[in-house]
Amino acid sequence: MGISDPVIDEQTPAADFTIEQRWERYTDEEHQVWDTLYHRQIEMLQNRAVEEFHAGLGLLDLGAGGIPDLNVINPKLRELTGWTVVMVPHLVPDEVFFEHLANRRFPSGRFIRKPDQLDYLEEPDIFHDIFGHVPMLTLPVFADYMQAYGQGGLRAQSLGRLKELARLYWYTVEFGLIQRPEGLRIYGAGIVSSAGETPFSLESDSPNRIGFDLERVMRTDYKIDDFQQLYIVIESFQQLLDATQQDFTPLYQALSADTSRYSLTDLQSTDTVLQRGTQSHATGR
Ligand code: HBI
Ligand code: FE
Secondary structure (H helix, E strand, O other): OOOOOHHHHOOOOOOOOOEOOOHHHOOHHHHHHHHHHHHHHHHHHOOOEOHHHHHHHHHHOOOOOOOOOHHHHHHHHHHHHOOEEEEEOOOOOHHHHHHHHHOOEEEEEOOOOOHHHOOOOOOOOHHHHHHHHHHHHHOHHHHHHHHHHHHHHHHHHHHOOHHHHHHHHHHHHHOOEEEEOOEEEEOOHHHHOOOOHHHHHHHOOOOEEEEOOHHHHHOEOOOOOOOOOEEEEEOOHHHHHHHHHOOOHHHHHHHHHOOOOEOOOOOOOOOOEEEOOOOHHHHOO
């Protein structure tokens, strides 16, 4: 599974799957990978990532050089929004993941990709998890949204609605865009941590881009192995938090009563269409 990391392998995870970071054990080569990725993305993200993302990087000083030390960033993050980052070996079971989020703990991988894997990896590493996700956790409204998602996840699991709820995470936390007066901006962690998808998500004429609608998102499948064919655009982070804090019971009932699901590329008459994509990337034409 994934990339081998001796500092993970030597530990027995706790009951909540956490391990110690043992920051002093990262090699120079590993710190170098962080720095290479960091500088590449910072360039790419000027005027593309939402302002609050850049602010979060600054508040936590994530560009100080090398892989961040949790003992340094956690006191700052806790002070700002009450969140902390914990280390986990690899992907953790859904209920463990949700339980951490519901308690304002963000589970991050410890390992970092190898120098010859800068652009592709199968599971989230510390660059994706900390550079991608943690800056937004400095923003109170987004911090609250992530906790509400974790709490919703625990409920969805008991109601058998995990698949639908996971789509919300995918289309917002991982691949979300936001409309700003100066133009579209990126806040999704899967995009900000990817050199290829950063310009693609905003500038390509291939993908569809539509406004946020919770039921629409929950009815729409996604692909994990290529750039997205559909991006969901929110108007504000408050919109996201409001949507998540409502009682999902009627929505889940509607999803059971009408089981129709939308294909990735079909637009619906009720969609707020920002761009009708050509899908040239997916079809190769
Ligand atoms: N575990 N470490 C880790 N990181 C994730 O992003 C993650 C996970 N386990 C489950 C999971 N994500 C997903 O189930 C959901 O968000 C739905
Ligand atoms: Fe992620």
